[in-house]
Amino acid sequence: MVRQECDGWVHSLKGQTLCFTGKIVVDGKRLVRAECVRRAEQQRAAAKTDFSSEVSLVVHGDLSGKQVSDTKRNYSDTLVGAERERGLGRHVHVVDEEGFGNLIHGFPAPCLELRSPSRGGRPVVVPPHAAYDVLGAPLRARRRGRSTARELKVDLSSLDEGTAAHERTVDALIKHLARRGTQTHAFAKNSPRFDAGWTVGKDIFVAEVKSLTGTSQDQQIRLGIGQVLDYAHQLRTRTGGGSSIRPVLVLEKKPADDRWSSLAQAVGIRLTWAPRFPGI
Template sequence: MSAQCTGWIHELRGQTMMFTGKTRVDGEWVVREECFSRVQTLGADYQNSFSRKVTLVVHGELTGNVKDADRALSGKLLKVIESRCEGRHIHVVDNAGYSDLLFGAPARCRDLKVQGEYVTVMPEIGEGFLGGPFDRLRLRTRGIDRLEAGVLGRGTPRHDKLLSRLVERVAGRRALDVRAPARRGPQFDLGWVSERTAYGAWVAAPEQSGNEGTRRLAEAVEYVGKSARPAARHGQVQRVVVLEDAVDLSSGLRETARTSGLLIGKVKDVPL
């Protein structure tokens, strides 16, 4: 028996919540009373026991297989599965998803599956690297520091034009799951999932003048290479640097990218 969901939950307001297991916010354990206080501040309600009013369950430290269906922890997840199978959907998020919702970011509603005496919280490819659905407006309004502006060209018309071309190519493939970066992960421009690999692409379109062009592009590749290396909790992660068509992909740029574990190329070269 399984209960699948491919959707997202975007805010806590209006939800009636129930918690299972130990709850952490960005890795820090939070006592249950504090959890209740936080969700009420954001317009949600909570219950200690399962009922038809519950719309969202935070499963806490129950990732992987939850053994013994008679225990309260896994019993609550079984109730969720039963409700979903009856046509009444209940959202389920983990600690990371709950943390994202507290800070205004969307969270993936998790799939659950019963296998014998286990309730399995199904993993997602790119967890901790990929965030919610790609949102161009959110991308445009995010803070851009001077280093990103100088090295990558973020916030400039050239960068915006190249990013638009990348979005058009990736989003045009209906089979791809187009995503934003995780709230606490490396801040790439556009992410997607293809087969079992999560891709994160940085568009590099720095202002170029004479012989400075090659140096600036090398700086851009090094900047991405030094970005936090993601620890893939499920599936593979691949970082990509996307350059303008007119750029000469020198052997030096390719070698810098290779040693940093990056793919580098033009929009037409991105792996889909």
């Protein structure tokens, strides 16, 4: 069983002991309890029928029409138990149906807050942030990056060098944004697979990171421009054409040709590079 402090996210089902409450719908399909347990076990989790001190994660489904022990807040015995354990200093994760869907598909999920209702208000079980349909869990520096072997024809030694440079750039970007008080996120389950995302006010920035090591700079930059424009277009289309999606192309270093800065500006991309990341 997982015993750890919560950073606002459940990163994996591995080692968790689950308890379910309410009806669970994942990807538009109602899952009976046995199927929920089977899906959790595929991710190396265990499940309990009732809440106990062994439970580390509660999946909160639809409680409509269900008998609840706390009628004022519409909390089941299981949610009351999770709240009690939190009050005693043992954090129990709580995720909703969408969060459970993320976890069984191998994506992190926000850990929900349990809040008492305001006078006359409706009880709420709320996620810790608002953009979780676009941005996923906080991004951690990866030591083994995504291979671009299927996208570019390069020799293997150059590929290794490029991968290491990519990860160094991602790590530097995370630290740069952290110094500015901004948290960097990975992509959410239903988002395109951008390298990094963050918010500033109401703007959501999505970034593609490109190394310039071991292959043609022009080829890498052209590829990055196409990718990040595609990511932004997909997200704007999905969110009804909102203008708050800001594409960013992050390079390992300043490109040799200055024309890329003016080209990026012309097509609405913010171009930046390590180590100082000008403009962000």
